[in-house]
Amino acid sequence: GSELMAMLSIVKDLADLRERMDNITVAFDKRGNPITTGDLEVSGAMTAWMRNTINPTLMTTVEYQPCMVHAGPFANIAVGQSSIIGDRVGLKLFDYHVTESGFGADIGFEKFWNVKSRLSGLKPHVSVLTTTIRALKMHGGGPRVVAGLPLPDSYAKEDLGLLEKGIPNMVHHINIIRKSGINPVVCINSFHTDTKDEIAMVRKAAEAAGARCAMSRHWADGGDGALELA
Template sequence: FAADIGFEKFWNVKCRLSGLKPHVSVLTTTIRALKMHGGGPRVVAGIPLPEEYNKEDLALLEKGLSNMVHHINVIRTSGINPVVCINAFHTDTKDEIAMVRKAAEEAGARCAVSTHWANGGDGALELADTVMEACETDSEFNFLYPLEMKIRERVEKIAKVVYGADGVSWNPDAEEKAKTLEKDAKYDDYATMMVKTHLSLTHDPATKGVPKGWNLPIRDVLIYSGAKFLCPCAGTISLMPGTSSDPAFRKVDVDTKTGKVMGLF
């Protein structure tokens, strides 16, 4: 989920509520993903990968490096030491790996190649050593915004600094709801949990790379009082249904004598 979704929530919500101050954040990337952000063809599940992803293409890879650098910069904004993990495939070439490593290091990150998929734990030793080294380096952890900041200002800050947007475009109903929430002290300590696709820095999953000249559209603000979350929704995205008060998994069990699973149907 990269630095725009998972990391941003961990940084500004999880760490704030837990008191954690991480020393290092590992940004995992693949040569294939960077080629896609460089303008590579669309990948469709169940269909063989286009040839561009299975052969050396330094030009395509170079175009996609800006996306990785953007995520590195977001991590550095938090004061946490970034480590780029190149999750290597057998189709990656030495020149491609060298290009990614050079870009990561020039952006201020440590970098390690990991072949754990092929070599198990031994293939991740370089990554482990690099993470340990980063952990031993001082960090200057800081939040993106103070709790006193109102929700519309928070969304603006996240959109500009984390996503790279020029600003935020509010649906009239969503903005009216946000204004109402800002006036009620009950919501002052609610966490801001952005709802956005993880497939792009923008709200549009088809937009790759690091786009410029765009605004983040907010269509609604969802309220989850139990968790104390305010969730601004960007663009069109399906929401995961919540678990009911009596979820079906409670009825599932295994008969230890027969090994038969019960309660599935």
């Protein structure tokens, strides 16, 4: 499934999908030569089955901004990007287009820049690196976070020492993006437990690394909370 999802992310049209469907390796013969879906003559049926999937799904946010949901940005099992087709539709219809690259800059942006951008020919004008105070504390050696369970109480308390230890991870991601020639904007996805001193420390480190920095409280205030980031 992940190979089909990867294709969905990077195809330009139905003909491109058909060609890629032909070339999926499913086995090897006794001489070690690849056996493809084209050899098995199943790629046509696979393309017919997938033909409607190349159309992005149009949805909206709670404030009615249009969003196109298309492909699965999971960079650990595939290319990790929302689709090229979705990007092209967005660029044609709207004044600006924000696209997602799954995971951090060390895997998501790397695949965006070195795979998706090369295939699409599209170059972004800006890259936004999102971080949270609590995540940086975890990177600094904070208590283990378990999915589905409440965060440990220590993440809701000011801890500049723990935060300082985690900030180099953010700086590393900034440097990865800067290698592409883009100076990123660091978005501090702020929560009510973040303190002024913690926010100031992250902002100072981001700017020292050559990035711009903006606060965003969209989780609480919607679009109004993201005006500084915009």
